Amino acid sequence: MAKINVSAGLTRVTPTFFFGLLSMRGSWPHVAAHQTEQLEKHLKETTMRSSVLLFASSLALASAQADEMAKQGEESSTIYYVILSSTPDAVEWAGIRRIDSGDARFDKMGVRCTARGFESGKCTLSDSLGDEIFTVFEPRRFHYAGGTGDYAGISGEGEWRCEHPSSPDPNVALIICTQKSSWKLP
Numbered sequence: 001m002a003k004i005n006v007s008a009g010l011t012r013v014t015p016t017f018f019f020g021l022l023s024m025r026g027s028w029p030h031v032a033a034h035q036t037e038q039l040e041k042h043l044k045e046t047t048m049r050s051s052v053l054l055f056a057s058s059l060a061l062a063s064a065q066a067d068e069m070a071k072q073g074e075e076s077s078t079i080y081y082v083i084l085s086s087t088p089d090a091v092e093w094a095g096i097r098r099i100d101s102g103d104a105r106f107d108k109m110g111v112r113c114t115a116r117g118f119e120s121g122k123c124t125l126s127d128s129l130g131d132e133i134f135t136v137f138e139p140r141r142f143h144y145a146g147g148t149g150d151y152a153g154i155s156g157e158g159e160w161r162c163e164h165p166s167s168p169d170p171n172v173a174l175i176i177c178t179q180k181s182s183w184k185l186p
Contacts, residue, residue, distance in 0.1 A: 069150070072184040075102025079111055083173035091115050093175060097125060100178075105150070109133070127151075144183055156183035 081095035092114050099107040105127065115121025115137075122145075125133040131149030135142050137160065144156045158181025167174045 069105070070103055071186075072156075072182070073103050074180070074182045075106055076100045076178070076180045077102070077106065079177045079179065081111070081113075081175040081177065083175070086173070089116065091117065091121075095175070113137075142179070142181070144181070151185070153186040154183055156181055158182065 077097050077099050079095050079097045081093045084092045084094055086092075092112070094110070094112045097106065097109040097111050106125075109125040109127050111123055111125050113121055113123040120138045121136070123135045123137065123142075125135070127150075129149065131147065131151055133147040133151045133154055134145045136145050137143075140159055140161065142158055142160055144154045146152070147154045158179050160177050160179045162175050162177040165174050165176060
C-alpha cells in the first residue's frame, strides 16, 4: 500500500505513494480524492516552508555581508560625464562611475559635479540606495569629504586625469576621467 513517511517532522512522499494515487483514482475515488487532498496540502506546506527558509537564508547572508564590508581600501575607476551646463562662471556635469578595480560598492554610482571652471569644485556620488559620497577636487587631486548612510565619515584622497573625446553632437560635450584613490571609513 502507498504511504507517506514522516520522520523528524518532515514529510517525504515516496514514488510508491504518488503512483499509488494515480492507480487508485479510478477504482476508489473517495480514497484517492482524500489522499490527493493530503498530498496537495503537504506540497503547499512544504513549498511555504521552503520559501520561508530561503527568505531567511537570504536575509542572514545579506546581514553577514553588510557586517563584513571593508572599512578601507584602494580603487581605480573611470567616470563617463556629459556637460549639463557651462557658463563663464560655472560648469555642471553628470555621469556614471565604473570601478576598474576595488570595492564593488563604488561601482555604478551616479556622479554630479559643479565647479568654477574645470580645475576645482565638488562632486556628489550616489549609490543605488541613495547613500552619497561628497568629494572636493583641485587640479589633478581630489579628497573624500564625508558622506551619508554607508559612507558616513568617509575620508581619503586620490588623483584624477580627464580627456575630452569628440562628441557626435556638437552641442554636447563629453568627458572621460580616470581616478585612483585610497579611502577609509570610521
